[in-house]
Amino acid sequence: MIAFIERFVHENDVDSSDSASDYAGEVLSDLSDAGHDFGGLQFSKPLAVLRPSDASDVAKILRLAARSPHLTVAARGNGHSVNGQAMAHRGLVVDMKSLSLPIHVHADGIHADVAGGALWEDVLRHCVVNHRLAPRSWTDYLGLTVGGTLSNAGVSGQAFAHGPQTENVTELEVVTGNGDVLVCSKRQNSELFFGALGGLGQFGIITRARVLLQPAPDMVRWIRVVYTEFRDFTRDAESLVTRPDGDTFDYVEGFVFVNSDDPVNGWPSVPLDRYGSFDPGRFSNSAGPVLYCLEVALHYKNEDSPSTVDTKVERLMGGLRGKEGMRFEAELGYMEFLLRVKRVEEEAKAKGIWGAPHPWLNLFVSKNDIGEFDHVVFKNILKHGVGGPMLLYPLLRSKWDSRKSVALPEGEIFYLVALLRFCSPYQDGLSVHQMVVQNQEILQSCTKHGIDYKLYLPHYNSVEGWKRHFGNQWTRFQERKARFDPMAILAPGQKIFSRNWQHS
Structure with a gap:
């Protein structure tokens, strides 16, 4: 990681005031997986694929990108998007599966803390096998990351009763486009909490989620x-x-x-x-x-x-x-x-x-x-x-x-x-x-x-398309972008905001 950071700083005239020596993550030499997704309709080669060890590494990546005039960052879970949403052309792709936070089920039997890069199928197995508990709301396919589905909604046949997966989390840890690591909930940093849930990765990268549990049937x-x-x-x-x-x-x-x-x-x-x-x-x-x-x-x-x-x-x-x-x-x-x-x-x-x-x-x-x-x-x-x-x-x-x-x-x-x-x-x-x-x-x-x-899982190629999609929510969406990712570093594959976008 250190060599890559130093080379990037030198080649891109990035402000080197922060030391590269405290970056703990890895850089992958194979970029092929990050250049395509499950949809198989688009291909976009990133500059690098990074595997952070924790949320602080994610923050360092975003602060590094902020010191460049053009660099963008995309969080990639299990690569199951269909329209290039997790891609960053000539940018940095963050492999979220590298975050190794263990699944922690609280003593109250109601909550579990899980990494944003954890697969739902692993959350299911851990909670059921070890605690006879399970999250309340699912997607049909569970080979998806927690942060990925929470950035969209997460729906299946249980959503009529419990709401989508976004309604079954009580707390998030999010790294904003400003490079801040923030814990948020309905009462703490609430605007980020509400924005990140279903926010298409535009306001921050979800590194941890506290999900609601219920007793698991047999x-x-x-x-x-x-x-x-x-x-x-x-x-x-x-x-x-x-x-x-x-x-x-x-x-x-x-x-x-x-x-x-x-x-x-x-x-x-x-x-x-x-x-x-x-x-x-x-x-x-x-x-x-x-x-x-x-x-x-x-x-x-x-x-x-x-x-x-x-x-x-x-x-x-x-x-x-x-x-x-x-x-x-x-x-x-x-x-x-x-x-x-x-x-x-x-x-x-x-x-x-x-x-x-x-x-x-x-x-x-x-x-x-x-x-x-x-x-x-x-x-x-x-x-x-x-x-x-x-x-x-x-x-x-x-x-x-x-x-x-x-x-x-x-x-x-x-x-x-x-x-x-x-x-x-x-x-x-x-x-x-x-x-x-x-x-x-x-x-x-x-x-x-x-x-x-x-x-659902929206994709448009123009700002006008996104304005129509959000309707009267568009102004709020813009304001959240201006607050949490003002330089539009995050999620460029969604094609909502361009780098260094200015909110008017």
């Missing part, structure tokens, strides 16, 4: 129910997420699939095990080009009797409008359920498609317009599928603190729409370029039809 009853009518599907999904606590499932999601035997996009994607049987003969000829699947899960303990679990499941399922005979169930352990996408990852890697480009599109769509979205997008533009899951499930705005940085559509109920494209051979498959073009067609169609939506 087992999960996992259920899928198929629908032919969109209105029935949305009514049932919205009913489940708005029921009182204790009177609904612990997890509620859903997805759209193609009404065909396509192995990737169609009927075979619904059964919960490879031996499950999907009988399309139960549908009338009037069923549309796409069908819908409501996915729910109930947690329980080993000591709960099977009859007790069965009784509760049937009570909660009572009155749902799913297609008779189109219900699929599986019983599995809690960690196995939460790590279910890990199995998908392993299979995709074995087939050579995990490393392929992933032009994903993630949206929040208002309940008021979700029917129009179904008609315009699912039943028309995407009637042949996307070569991967098309997630669709409701969330509750009241579970999100409006002081945080995430932009949401109007209304109490809005839907997550996640088009998780894989670039792999499938029926009527598109090239990567065609997938990107189709994503733009979807967004243009939403605008044309007046559909109220916000991009």
